[in-house]
Amino acid sequence: SQKIEQNSEALNIQEGKTATLTCNYTNYSPAYLQWYRQDPGRGPVFLLLIRENEKEKRKERLKVTFDTTLKQSLFHITASQPADSATYLCAPNSFRLRIGGATNKLIFGTGTLLAVQP
Amino acid sequence: DAGVIQSPRHEVTEMGQEVTLRCKPISGHNSLFWYRQTMMRGLELLIYFNNNVPIDDSGMPEDRFSAKMPNASFSTLKIQPSEPRDSAVYFCASSRTGANNQPQHFGDGTRLSIL
Numbered sequence: 001s002q003k004i005e006q007n008s009e010a011l012n013i014q015e016g017k018t019a020t021l022t023c024n025y026t027n028y029s030p031a032y033l034q035w036y037r038q039d040p041g042r043g044p045v046f047l048l049l050i051r052e053n054e055k056e057k058r059k060e061r062l063k064v065t066f067d068t069t070l071k072q073s074l075f076h077i078t079a080s081q082p083a084d085s086a087t088y089l090c091a092p093n094s095f096r097l098r099i100g101g102a103t104n105k106l107i108f109g110t111g112t113l114l115a116v117q118p
Numbered sequence: 119d120a121g122v123i124q125s126p127r128h129e130v131t132e133m134g135q136e137v138t139l140r141c142k143p144i145s146g147h148n149s150l151f152w153y154r155q156t157m158m159r160g161l162e163l164l165i166y167f168n169n170n171v172p173i174d175d176s177g178m179p180e181d182r183f184s185a186k187m188p189n190a191s192f193s194t195l196k197i198q199p200s201e202p203r204d205s206a207v208y209f210c211a212s213s214r215t216g217a218n219n220q221p222q223h224f225g226d227g228t229r230l231s232i233l
Contacts, residue, residue: 034221041226042226043227044209044222046221046222046223089161103174105166105174108161110159110160111160
């Protein structure tokens with residue numbers, strides 16, 4: 001079955017350092033992968049999308065890579081700040097043909113909690 | 119701009135009662151998703167709609183769960199009868215289309231506790 005793995009342990013880093021979060025997937029080949037941020041008591045918020053033919057995508061201090069050979073995406077936050085502390089979720093898409101039509105949906109990982117210490 | 123609006127924010131009820139969760143998607147969005155989030159299983163898709171039509175309900179746990187989208191601006195998720203194991207945070211999300219190159223916009227969820 002399709003499986004998404006993110007570091008279940010919290011990642012603690014010092015302010016100003018680069019945070020790197022890992023997302024591994026098995027048993028399928030997503031065409032897209034999205035990253036979301038979730039704060040306590042709130043819904044996830046979209047950050048970045050990367051396609052299978054893109055090696056890297058950047059947005060301000062954020063960078064995402066997508067390695068379809070390793071079946072892995074890395075999410076980097078440079079010059080991290082305490083305000084970056086949150087849970088980060090990766091979500092590759094899953095496309096399936098079935099009787100009655102195709103389905104195309106996101107499969108979310110369980111997330112990695114990032115804590116940036118001042 | 120108004121985001122996805124869910125109600126109620128919190129619901130506490132006794133086992134066996136009917137529970138109805140409500141969602142208003144962002145205006146102009148054609149796809150709507152219902153998710154359930156628990157510590158053990160993370161964020162799981164229950165069902166999603168395109169243009170008010172259910173496309174994939176394979177994540178709905180069992181017949182006690184049902185979802186409707188009578189029009190483009192409203193959806194409900196109903197649990198009848200409710201059980202303690204249904205306790206979770208339920209999220210509604212919407213996107214412009216059902217294509218996965220579109221970001222999903224989430225509401226702030228309904229925290230459901232079944233006693």
